Amino acid sequence: MKRRSFVQGMLLTSAVVATPVLLNAEEKKAKKKGPNDMDFATALSTITGGKEAKDSDKIKLTVPEIAENGAVVPVKVEVDHPMEEGNFVKAIHILNTKNGNARCVDVMLTPLNAKGYFATRVKLGGTQEVVSLVELSDGSFLKAAKSVKVTIGGCG
Amino acid sequence: MAEERKSMIKIKPKKFKVGDIVKVDFIVIHPMDTGLSKDKKTGKIKPAHYIDNVTFSFDGKPFTTLKTWETVSTNPYFSVNFKVPGKGKITVDYTDNTGEKNSKSKKVKPKG
Numbered sequence: 001m002k003r004r005s006f007v008q009g010m011l012l013t014s015a016v017v018a019t020p021v022l023l024n025a026e027e028k029k030a031k032k033k034g035p036n037d038m039d040f041a042t043a044l045s046t047i048t049g050g051k052e053a054k055d056s057d058k059i060k061l062t063v064p065e066i067a068e069n070g071a072v073v074p075v076k077v078e079v080d081h082p083m084e085e086g087n088f089v090k091a092i093h094i095l096n097t098k099n100g101n102a103r104c105v106d107v108m109l110t111p112l113n114a115k116g117y118f119a120t121r122v123k124l125g126g127t128q129e130v131v132s133l134v135e136l137s138d139g140s141f142l143k144a145a146k147s148v149k150v151t152i153g154g155c156g
Numbered sequence: 157m158a159e160e161r162k163s164m165i166k167i168k169p170k171k172f173k174v175g176d177i178v179k180v181d182f183i184v185i186h187p188m189d190t191g192l193s194k195d196k197k198t199g200k201i202k203p204a205h206y207i208d209n210v211t212f213s214f215d216g217k218p219f220t221t222l223k224t225w226e227t228v229s230t231n232p233y234f235s236v237n238f239k240v241p242g243k244g245k246i247t248v249d250y251t252d253n254t255g256e257k258n259s260k261s262k263k264v265k266p267k268g
Contacts, residue, residue: 035191035204035253036225072229096227100192104227107236112219114177114239121229123190 036101043102044133047093048141053133059144061132070124070150075104077132079116079142083109089116091135098128124150161185165248165262174242174266180212181235182248182260190226207252212236214264215244240266 038046044053062076079089088111094104104122116134124130131145163184172178184207191204206226211218220236238246247261 099227101225101227103225105225105234106223108221108223109236110219112214112217112239112241113237115237117179117235117237119233119235121233123227123229 036103038102040095040097040102040131043095044131047106047133047135051139051141053141053143056134056142056144059132059134059142061130061144061146063130063146063148066149066151067124068151070126070152072121073124073130073148073150074119074121075130075132076119077117077134079134081116081134081136083111083114083116085111086137088137089134090137092116092118093133093135094118094120094122095131095133096122096124096128097131099123099125124148126150161258163248163250163258163260165246165260167246167262167264172240172266174240176266177237177239179235180238180246181233182210182212183231183233184250184258184260185231186252188226188228188230188232205252205254207232207250210234210248210250212238213247213249214238214241216247240264242266 058080060078063073067073075094077092077094079092081089083089089109091109092107095102096104105120107118109116127148127150129145129147131143134142136142161184163182166181168179168181186207187205188207189202189205193202194200195202204226206228207224210222210224212220219238222234224232243266244264245261246264247259249259251257
């Protein structure tokens with residue numbers, strides 16, 4: 001009986017010791033990579049398809065200069081462009097430069113919207129730039145960027 | 157699907173006419189977990205849970221579609237412009253990465 005209980009005890013302790021190690025390894029893997037990580041350059045090239053995005057003052061990008069809470073950063077994009085059939089703002093993409101996943105929102109607009117406008121709130125992991133990429137219906141791309149100072153990161 | 161989520165559609169300004177451009181705001185209570193943060197009670201990593209598709213439609217006709225990722229804040233807020241063509245209903249359908257589907261609608265009543 002003694003031997004049996006001893007063996008059982010050994011098995012239990014080994015199981016207890018082994019599981020935390022396994023868990024730790026899993027955690028480290030998960031920390032390194034989020035579910036859909038993509039860096040800024042890759043995200044930009046997948047959206048534009050290799051086309052050049054011009055810096056434009058037609059886009060009015062409104063973000064706070066200093067964001068106290070990185071978890072809630074309001075972003076507003078207004079595009080000064082007509083919204084008629086055949087000549088309209090096709091899409092607004094909101095990107096960031098330093099988060100694990102550089103993509104935030106892709107908005108597909110139609111002429112029914114009547115104005116190139118979109119507003120939302122995003123998370124920012126640290127001080128970085130918010131970039132709005134605008135696709136027009138003729139296939140050209142415009143871009144505007146603004147930097148945001150983040151005091152407390154929001155991607156914990 | 158399984159869980160009923162609180163959501164809200166707001167049309168600004170409140171009084172508008174046919175042909176006016178209004179702001180359509182949509183807010184939903186959703187955790188938007190990134191898949192990186194830990195649960196404070198159990199110490200385990202919370203799996204990613206975020207809204208990935210949102211569609212704004214008027215009388216069944218979609219006018220704006222969004223593709224979103226986990227980088228959008230908790231309890232997301234989306235705002236778009238819309239030109240009112242007449243009486244009807246604005247519907248917002250949204251799905252998240254776990255396959256949950258929900259929708260919310262609001263009647264549009266232009267005056268004059």
